[in-house]
Amino acid sequence: MxxxxxxxxxxxxxxxxxxxxxxxxxxxxxxPKGAGMSALLGYQGKRIVITGAASGMGQAAAHMLSELGAEVYALDIAPVTTSVHSALMMDMQDAASIEAGLQQLPDRVDALFNCAGVPSPPFSAEETVLINFCGMRYLTEKLLPRMTEGGAIASIASTAGMGWRNQLDSVKAFLALEPDFESARAWMVANPKVCADGYGFSKQCMIVYTMQRAAVLAGRGIRINAISPSPTASGFMDKLTGEGQMPTEAIDLFLPANGRYASGAEMAQPLVWLNSAMAEFVSGVNLPVDFGYCAEVFTGTRDNLLNIS
Missing domain, CATH: 4.10.910 (30s ribosomal protein s13; domain 2)
Structure with missing residues (x-):
């Protein structure tokens, strides 16, 4: 019985x-597999804007989003070869170029992926901050009125910006400026020591900006997050190590314990997840995607070369 x-x-x-x-x-x-997973992510028919879509993490994310049924508007200063709904040229350090691109974007945007970024060197500290942060913020603020409840923003920061707590006063002073390029240039001229490491400072600003905006945007039901990748094989890395700019051995000091660079796809995956319906209660997060590198630093089992706090 x-x-x-x-x-x-x-x-x-x-x-x-x-x-x-x-x-x-x-x-x-x-x-869940196949169509079931696509439904969980919720990108079918969504209008997506993504910068830095010509290479690396941005290119990988644009491809994934197209495969998931999104209407992808891909922006880059270089030609975009991925199959997307629309590919537009945009220079992230030029307000006029951004404004021209905005005129070609849809009136409603469901999600924004900020993937454009450059290293310094070979770019100057000023150029790096303008492209990596100022252009990102300018575009984000311009697109926010086109977003409604359920909208989401995900940006690529870096483990190089994880020391933001040590420079919080300077970062907050920079963020308090009007979100235009002229104010940013004037501030950097007046504070050369603060932004001497243009790349690190740009990523610190991105992380703090993400956290600051989270509470404000929550009132509209819009989420904003960032990821902080460890070294990733990409055109970005080629520029950083090319022409003797930075020895590969120096980059290798920041590799995670698994001993290898990530691929662009391995960074695009968590980025796509953060802006998906599966992360609908996640906002204000800077997610380290580094196979435990920051965990080693936080627990004192690895030298804190990036001054992470």
Whole structure:
């Protein structure tokens, strides 16, 4: 009798799981696949704007989003070769170029991916801050009126910006400026020591900006997050190490314990997740995507070469 009852229970439970769409009788071990996973991410038919889409993480993200059924508007100063809904040229350190691009973007935007970025060297500290942060903020603020409840923003920061707490006063002073390029240039001229490391400062600003805007945008139901990647194989890295700008051995000091560079796709995946319906209660987060590099630093098992706090 007991065996019969157990058998009947299992049949009823499996039938219930089948009716509810689970691929496993236990919800914690279900494995959605194919269209099911696409539905969970919720990108089908969504209008997506992504910068830095010509290469690296941005290119990988643009490809993923197109595969997930999104209407992708890809922006870059270089030609975009990925198959997308629309590819536009945009120079992130030029307000006129950004304004021209804005005129070609849709009136409604569901998600923004800020992936454009350059290293310093070979770019100057000023150019790096203008492209990596000022252009990103300018575009973001211009697109926010086109976003409604459920909108999301995800940006690529860096482990190089994880020391933002040590420079918070300077970062907040920079963020307090009007979001235009002229004010930023004047401030950098007046504070050369603060932004001597243009790349690190630009990423510190991006992280703090993300955290500051989260509470304000929450009132509109809009989320904003960032990822901080460890060294990633990309055109960006080629520029950083090319022509003797920075020895590969120096970059290798920041590799995670798994001993390798990440791929662009391995960074695009968490970026796509952050802006998806699966992360609908996640905002104000700077997510280290570094295979435990920052965890080693935080716990004192690795030298704190980036002055992370």
């Amino acid at each position: 007991l065996s019969l009852m157990r058998w009947r229970y299992q049949v009823v439970w499996l039938w219930t799981c089948w009716r509810s769409g689970l691929t496993s009788p236990h919800p914690k071990i279900r494995r």
